[in-house]
Amino acid sequence: MFITELKGIYSNKPFLSNIVPYHEIAPQLELFINQEVRLGSRYLNPYRFAFKFGYNPKDIINLFIAFSSKGGPLKRFYRFECGECEELHLLDDDQFKNLKCPECGYDGDIENIDFLDNVKVVFEIKEPFLKEVQRRLKDQASSERKTKLKPQKTSDSEEASLKSVMDSTDAANESPDEDFTEMIKQVKSRLSSGLRK
Ligand SMILES: [Zn+2]
Incomplete structure (x- = not known):
């Protein structure tokens, strides 16, 4: 279960408890995931979560980076549009490290300020957890009377x-995920090393 995975991450990274304790965030996250999945989303937005429960977005971003570490219940992607071929990409840490368009090979986007x-x-909620929530919601829907969903306000x-994620993790005392920190190191070194030959 999603919450069980979360508990595992908290025990591997005790400093997360100083950001938001497990017993506080676990039920909130469960509620949030149910709502988001019910609205048809498979992604969790840290700003939406922070706003809903009154947290500092920086804290939630750090937690989400930790939750999306290898083996975590979330998977993080970097989404951007190639400046050359305009293809939209969703890259993982390893792919993003190269900072090259997988479609056309363009690598000049990083020079853009x-x-x-x-x-x-x-x-993204990893597939098995997403399925689990969807199944549970379906069971509930068939046993409960239909409740009308409130219109979603996502535009805000x-x-x-x-x-903002880099700023948030820079401000934290400890790295929420080494793979992320490593990836950022590479991106920063390319940003500062004159980039293109
Ligand atoms: Zn491209």
Whole structure:
């Protein structure tokens, strides 16, 4: 179960408890996931979560980075549009490290001053957990009387840019995930090393 995975991450990374304790976030996250999946989403937006439960978005971003570490219940992707071929990409850490368009090979996007703002970090619920929630919701729906869903207000939910995620993790005392920190190191070194030969 999603919550069980979460517990495992908390025991591997005790410093997460200083950000938000497990017993506090677990029921909130469960509620949030149910709502988001019911609305048809497979992604969790840290800003929406922070807004809903009154947290500092920086804290939630750090937690989501931890929850999307290898073996975690979330999977993070970097979404951006290639400046050359305009293809939209969802890349994982390893793919993103190369910062090259998988479609056309263009590698000049990083030179764009807005690049880090334009890259959005999305947190996807891993397939088995998504299925589990969908199944549970279906069972509930068939046993309960139909309840009308409130119209969704998503237009006001900002997406997490890579820039804001980097700022948030920089501000934290400990790295929420080494793979993420490693990836960022490479991106930063390319940003500062004159980039293109
Ligand atoms: Zn391209």
